[in-house]
Amino acid sequence: MKTLAVIVAVLVLAPAAGARVSLGVLGNTSRFAGQTGQHSEVSHVILGWGQGASWGARLSVQLASHGPIPMIGFTTSRGWPHPYEAITPLAVANGNGDDYLGALNAAISSWGRPIFIRPWPEMNGHWNAYCAFTASGRSKGAAHSTAAYRKAFARIYLLLHGGTADELDARLHALRLPGVTHDYDVNPAPTLRVVWNPQGYGSPNVPGNSAQAYYPGNRYVDVVANDLYDIGGKAEWAANDRLYRAHPSKPYAFAEWGLWGIDDPAFVKRMGGWAKTHRRLILLAWFESRPGSIFDLATKPASRAAYRRYITPLG
Secondary structure, three states: OHHHHHHHHHHHHOOOOOOOOEEEEEOOHHHHHHHHOOOOOEEEEEEOOOOOOOOHHHHHHHHHHHOOEEEEEEOOEEOOOOOEEOOOHHHHHOOOOHHHHHHHHHHHHHHOOOEEEEEOOOOOEOOOOOOOEOOOOOEOOHHHOHHHHHHHHHHHHHHHHOEOHHHHHHHHHHOOOOOOOOOEOOOOOOOEEEEEOOOOOOEOOOHHHOHHHHOOOHHHOOEEEEEEEEEOOEOOHHHHHHHHHHOOOOOEEEEEEEEOOOOOHHHHHHHHHHHHHOOOEEEEEEEOOOOOOOOOHHHOHHHHHHHHHHOHHHO
């Protein structure tokens, strides 16, 4: 029966060979369309912890500018330009973030259309508060451990997809986690797709900080994603390929990809070729279209032309 369930999941969630890839961007979609000719199906935004909790039933209005398919990322931090950690992975695992998760669940239900939710991306990057390690490779303790992350992510997944209190309690108690206090709206996949999004390699690149160390298990992930940047003419393609191969039953996405302050059309061309030869790829989301950003294609004419030639036709 388990084998049959895996086959069904692959048939439902994985695109057929040659299927069109959804294209997206973080930032101004109209400006990006002018640069590249891309019709962005997916509009990406990253929120701090607790941000947007008051949207509730008005999310359909609020997200009109992030459609037709929003991709909502969120972190454990709050405050800008001086962010601070608002909650730890262990606290979320233990239910201390359920008010926010409940608000997101209701907002997703109100939206009622396809949406990606991207909790705590690049978790194996030391610059994120929810990473288990410091830049030097030192453990940050139990509240930020990979075990805490895995359980917190599973809780996020279960509460956002929803169910009755009894159903959720049974699933949470199987993980040795506290239950919930009320029913949650049901947001089924693939209308809601929860994205698990490490980097292909850890930073620091120590064994305990690998992408797989943070993986919560197949039943708590709808889409596996990577963030891939060309930094100084080098992109970690080998690490990306390992991540893709590690999850053969999951749709795959590049939730962020871009050029780190350089004009390198070869990177863009290679991405176009990769997209055509990897049948489980469902999304390419460029980072970013903000004017003046080091990732902005306005200052990268060769890459901008390559994007129009190799990426835009994929959508």
